Amino acid sequence: MKTIERLESEVRSYCRSFPAVFEIGKGSFLYDSKGKQYVDFFSGAGALNYGSNNDRMKEKLIEYIQSDGIMHGLDMATTAKQQLLEQFDSVILRPRNMSYKVQFPGPTGTNSVESALKLARKITQRHKILCFTNAFHGMTLGSLAISGNTVKRDGAGLVLTHSLCMPYCGYFGEEVNTLDYVDRFLRDDGSGVDLPAAAVVETIQAEGGVNVADFEWLRGLEELCRKYNMLLILDEIQTGCGRTGPFFSFEPAGISPDLICLSKSISGYGLPMALTLMKPELDQWKPGEHNGTFRGNNMAFVTATEALSYWETDEFQRETERKGRKMRTFLEGLAAQYPETVAGVRGRGMIQGIQFQPEMLASEIAMEGFRRGLIVETSGSDSSVLKLLPALTIGDRELEAGFEIISEAVSHVMDEEMSSATR
Numbered sequence: 178m179k180t181i182e183r184l185e186s187e188v189r190s191y192c193r194s195f196p197a198v199f200e201i202g203k204g205s206f207l208y209d210s211k212g213k214q215y216v217d218f219f220s221g222a223g224a225l226n227y228g229s230n231n232d233r234m235k236e237k238l239i240e241y242i243q244s245d246g247i248m249h250g251l252d253m254a255t256t257a258k259q260q261l262l263e264q265f266d267s268v269i270l271r272p273r274n275m276s277y278k279v280q281f282p283g284p285t286g287t288n289s290v291e292s293a294l295k296l297a298r299k300i301t302q303r304h305k306i307l308c309f310t311n312a313f314h315g316m317t318l319g320s321l322a323i324s325g326n327t328v329k330r331d332g333a334g335l336v337l338t339h340s341l342c343m344p345y346c347g348y349f350g351e352e353v354n355t356l357d358y359v360d361r362f363l364r365d366d367g368s369g370v371d372l373p374a375a376a377v378v379e380t381i382q383a384e385g386g387v388n389v390a391d392f393e394w395l396r397g398l399e400e401l402c403r404k405y406n407m408l409l410i411l412d413e414i415q416t417g418c419g420r421t422g423p424f425f426s427f428e429p430a431g432i433s434p435d436l437i438c439l440s441k442s443i444s445g446y447g448l449p450m451a452l453t454l455m456k457p458e459l460d461q462w463k464p465g466e467h468n469g470t471f472r473g474n475n476m477a478f479v480t481a482t483e484a485l486s487y488w489e490t491d492e493f494q495r496e497t498e499r500k501g502r503k504m505r506t507f508l509e510g511l512a513a514q515y516p517e518t519v520a521g522v523r524g525r526g527m528i529q530g531i532q533f534q535p536e537m538l539a540s541e542i543a544m545e546g547f548r549r550g551l552i553v554e555t556s557g558s559d560s561s562v563l564k565l566l567p568a569l570t571i572g573d574r575e576l577e578a579g580f581e582i583i584s585e586a587v588s589h590v591m592d593e594e595m596s597s598a599t600r
């Protein structure tokens with residue numbers, strides 16, 4: 178750790194929250210250089226939905242490397258890419274009756290978001306993007322302009338423009354439908370608000386505090402998009418690839434986004450890869466208009482093809498939903514045990530959050546959990562939410578082991594609070 182502290186930039190972040198030198202990852206466990214085991218409730222911020230070093234993908238990857246398969250391909254045609262596209266079409270798109278073209282925008286989530294914003298602006302010839310409070314879409318300038326977090330925005334070093342931030346579902350409490358508010362601005366010629374090219378939304382704001390948009394609100398947003406000729410961009414970077422149960426988190430809402438951003442767990446193995454899906458009529462790019470050197474990570478294509486085989490039946494989704502209910506029951510139990518300090522439990526499938534008050538309790542619990550062998554992150558602009566994000570492939574025993582550490586950490590932190598209050 179000393180070498181990292183000496184040489185790596187001050188910008189480093191997760192190694193501060195989890196101060197250990199990690200060496201090995203297997204399934205839902207990480208091991209540090211001293212051999213200490215950690216239950217992984219973080220999953221590479223959603224990039225490891227299938228666990229660490231998944232055997233099925235590892236085997237395909239080793240086979241591919243040993244056969245001297247293409248490693249780097251820009252966007253040249255390769256057998257690995259062809260197989261991935263065929264698999265994605267037959268396992269994901271066609272069974273869902275979805276017709277989309279696939280763009281390889283560059284390896285990270287923010288690359289996908291930037292490509293979607295660019296395309297929406299090009300098609301509509303409008304420049305504003307409607308985004309929502311507490312959203313997070315990435316750290317490049319276009320994505321930052323549509324993200325809410327002040328600390329992250331401040332890092333931009335210039336004025337972030339061409340976005341229009343509106344209240345997300347539930348921002349003013351359950352009684353207020355925030356879309357009425359948005360609609361009022363958009364329809365009023367005197368509001369001073371230009372019509373946006375697109376609305377970009379997460380079904381659950383994972384980084385923003387595990388805020389869940391209800392399905393009716395999402396349908397309402399789609400209607401607004403149609404009413405004002407805005408494109409609907411779904412950021413599925415953290416919620417996609419089965420995190421909430423179905424492959425796409427928006428499926429149960431019955432909506433049909435114009436553009437879909439995917440990354441994180443699409444490669445399945447933690448290898449960098451992103452996709453931007455667009456309805457065929459929106460594929461108005463000119464050849465090479467959005468290029469990039471690292472759009473052809475063929476190793477990621479190989480593991481992604483294998484990852485998608487989890488979706489050949491509905492068993493994987495059902496299991497995720499079952500384990501998601503188990504997580505929810507556990508968190509609701511904690512909330513009942515500590516009614517004064519738990520402000521809420523929310524999530525869907527295997528992304529579940531528990532909010533604490535005062536807010537610093539969540540970070541203290543995460544740190545205590547870490548000492549006891551658990552990797553779990555906080556989320557929200559005030560870091561008040563403990564966000565549980567285990568691998569979808571986690572076994573029941575490992576899941577319960579993580580719950581036990583959380584219970585112990587909460588109880589420890591509460592005892593400390595009590596004793597410092599009476600001191």
Ligand code: PLP
Nearest residue numbers: 285286287313314315412414415
């Ligand atoms: N969008 C969402 C919803 C995210 O959660 C993230 C990352 O956490 C991003 C975009 C940005 O992805 P990346 O960090 O790969 O650029």
